Amino acid sequence: MLSMKQSVAVATVVFCLGSPYRASGDSPVPASRARLARLPLGSVTAQGWLKTQLQRNKAGMGGHLDELEPEMIGKPFVDRNHRSPVCPGWSGEISGTYWTGLVQLAFTLDDDQLKSKARKWVAATLALQEEDGYLGSYRKTENRLEDYSAWSANWCYRALLHWYDATGDEAVLRAVHRGLLWFVKHWDGDHKTSYAGPVLMESMIAVYLKTGDARLYHWCLDYLRWLDRHDQFHHGMASLQRVALEYNEDHVVAFGENVKHPALIYAAGGPPEYLAASRHGIEQVMAKCWQCTGAPASNFEYLSPPSAVHVTEYCNCSTYLNTFSWMAAITGDACYGDFMERILFNAAQAARKKDERAIAYMSSPNQVQATMDSCLFSNDNSFEVYAPAVHVACCPVQSVRIYPEYVRGLCMRDEAENLFLPAYGPCAAQFVSAAGPRVTIREETAYPFDETVTLRIRASTPWRRSLMLKIPAWCKTFSVKLNGVEVRGPVAASGYLPVQHAWHDDQVTIRLEMAPKVVAVDDVYFAKESLRAVECGPLVFALRLPEHWTAIKGTPLTALPKEWSWYEVSYVTKDKPAPPPFYALSLDELARKPIVKRRCESAYPWDESPLKLVVPMHRSTHGYPPLRDAQKHTLMGYGNPVTADAASELVELVPIGCTTLRLTCFPVCK
Numbered sequence: 001m002l003s004m005k006q007s008v009a010v011a012t013v014v015f016c017l018g019s020p021y022r023a024s025g026d027s028p029v030p031a032s033r034a035r036l037a038r039l040p041l042g043s044v045t046a047q048g049w050l051k052t053q054l055q056r057n058k059a060g061m062g063g064h065l066d067e068l069e070p071e072m073i074g075k076p077f078v079d080r081n082h083r084s085p086v087c088p089g090w091s092g093e094i095s096g097t098y099w100t101g102l103v104q105l106a107f108t109l110d111d112d113q114l115k116s117k118a119r120k121w122v123a124a125t126l127a128l129q130e131e132d133g134y135l136g137s138y139r140k141t142e143n144r145l146e147d148y149s150a151w152s153a154n155w156c157y158r159a160l161l162h163w164y165d166a167t168g169d170e171a172v173l174r175a176v177h178r179g180l181l182w183f184v185k186h187w188d189g190d191h192k193t194s195y196a197g198p199v200l201m202e203s204m205i206a207v208y209l210k211t212g213d214a215r216l217y218h219w220c221l222d223y224l225r226w227l228d229r230h231d232q233f234h235h236g237m238a239s240l241q242r243v244a245l246e247y248n249e250d251h252v253v254a255f256g257e258n259v260k261h262p263a264l265i266y267a268a269g270g271p272p273e274y275l276a277a278s279r280h281g282i283e284q285v286m287a288k289c290w291q292c293t294g295a296p297a298s299n300f301e302y303l304s305p306p307s308a309v310h311v312t313e314y315c316n317c318s319t320y321l322n323t324f325s326w327m328a329a330i331t332g333d334a335c336y337g338d339f340m341e342r343i344l345f346n347a348a349q350a351a352r353k354k355d356e357r358a359i360a361y362m363s364s365p366n367q368v369q370a371t372m373d374s375c376l377f378s379n380d381n382s383f384e385v386y387a388p389a390v391h392v393a394c395c396p397v398q399s400v401r402i403y404p405e406y407v408r409g410l411c412m413r414d415e416a417e418n419l420f421l422p423a424y425g426p427c428a429a430q431f432v433s434a435a436g437p438r439v440t441i442r443e444e445t446a447y448p449f450d451e452t453v454t455l456r457i458r459a460s461t462p463w464r465r466s467l468m469l470k471i472p473a474w475c476k477t478f479s480v481k482l483n484g485v486e487v488r489g490p491v492a493a494s495g496y497l498p499v500q501h502a503w504h505d506d507q508v509t510i511r512l513e514m515a516p517k518v519v520a521v522d523d524v525y526f527a528k529e530s531l532r533a534v535e536c537g538p539l540v541f542a543l544r545l546p547e548h549w550t551a552i553k554g555t556p557l558t559a560l561p562k563e564w565s566w567y568e569v570s571y572v573t574k575d576k577p578a579p580p581p582f583y584a585l586s587l588d589e590l591a592r593k594p595i596v597k598r599r600c601e602s603a604y605p606w607d608e609s610p611l612k613l614v615v616p617m618h619r620s621t622h623g624y625p626p627l628r629d630a631q632k633h634t635l636m637g638y639g640n641p642v643t644a645d646a647a648s649e650l651v652e653l654v655p656i657g658c659t660t661l662r663l664t665c666f667p668v669c670k
Helices: 048-059 061-068 070-074 088-108 112-127 147-167 170-186 197-211 214-227 252-258 261-267 272-289 314-331 335-350 394-408 587-592
Strands: 044-046 419-421 427-432 438-445 452-470 478-482 496-512 517-521 531-536 539-544 547-552 566-571 582-584 596-599 611-620 649-655
Touching (some): 088 112, 088 394, 170 197, 197 214, 252 272, 261 314, 272 314, 335 394, 335 539, 539 611
Parallel strands (some): 419 452
Antiparallel strands (some): 044 427, 531 539, 539 649, 611 649
């Protein structure tokens, strides 16, 4: 297997700008007020370690979930002849989410086999559209006005719109447009729901911006106004404009989906206060629920305070990354790219089996076991086990879309065709400029495990535009060189450094200094003296604990083939059942002894991180109790600070995404 430094081969996809399908004659298509736009699906392809990860996902869950759960995932939009123990909207959600990920995986990986699989699903789904335009998973005998009807249809439409984005197939856009008009007609007035139904607004606005059909836009406006009168789950404008949200009042995923809707309406021409409401809603959840891993705490799937032992439902990682990507485009602010990196590299990756064949439904920063009875903060104690398909399969299918959506967000551009890089990772982008040149950009990097990003820009004729390079908020020292010459200039208030040039055959080298640092961690159980975590660049580091994997049968809806399994993961010691060692940090000592970065060769970074940190730490009798028995039947910790038992020792920490069992949040010692 090639090392990371060798894995820089590039495959690219070309796109040209074309006129979109229009709803009626020559009606003008509205211009989006978003600062930036993603390049069409397939224009940015994964390279380096990202490509390896997507290839593993194809061989794992991404390429096979529809086969593992054919009734729940494979059939709902294809023949509506699926068996489901609950409402058809639930199966429709699971199925549509999977195909939303699969379509993006196919084109981001540029994989013909996956494209063929997606093409068959698209054709079968369109063939099922009814004469009145209905397009969804509900049979004629079922209630198409219930909440999950719109929620599941929206996932189907997202998948179809991604296919249209990649292929330009006008029949697909027409079908989605007709499906949306069915909801405009049948979900008018008070025929709306306040929990999941509003999510259909994302597809409504996307198709409005492609067709100019004002009925879609006004339906969204009417929906938001209706929510302010029926705001049981706090998804309306008034709720987003409050000073603070309340714990337990909303499902965390539903909040993450709904918080972006006012901003989408703003992008379609709505007033500025709509954008402000979405910004403030994101500030609300980050102020009260945000974990050190870059994701929200979601005990029992509801808005919860942060803690080292509180859990994050995997769905939140995909949901909030998508919302951050939308906000990065709408606002043009680089901070949302920082949020994308942090939630993906830390919370999301820490809950993935590294061969991409299972995920944990729930996971926490201090995770010392993942067994059938270890999850304290869920309606099912088994939700910390690693599984490819659980009886509630929303999280496995959500895990398929998160990496392709991240790759899509690596390159965006404004109306003047200046190219923005909101986040970093090995990729290739190719496009034909409206001015004529064919442009190819290769991003060669091991980021976030390395602080150097190299851009190789080739244009068929000189391309006179700006490259807008994100300078992360965590980066205090950076350098940029164009063809070996240092680029000087101020970073814009948006967080981007502009590099202007007539691009033809050029190289840009970006160095973002990643300095290890110890940061305070919000934890509801430690209000007087904060716990601490160690960061370096966008990565959070953790003490990796020894793991023992045990294959178990599990209880998915469909029995798994023998080569697939659920897994319990338990802590391994020579003297089981001894608990893991407790470690604490001496802040005084850290002021004298710097944290050391250690580098090594790595074929795949999540198997063996090429970047590790060596940190002076003290063993202590007490620490944050990670096991149920150690908690003495309470969730309160022993206290902080703690007493050190011995002199410091050098402890190796790795990125949390390289771990399954770990300690990430540490007490301080006297």
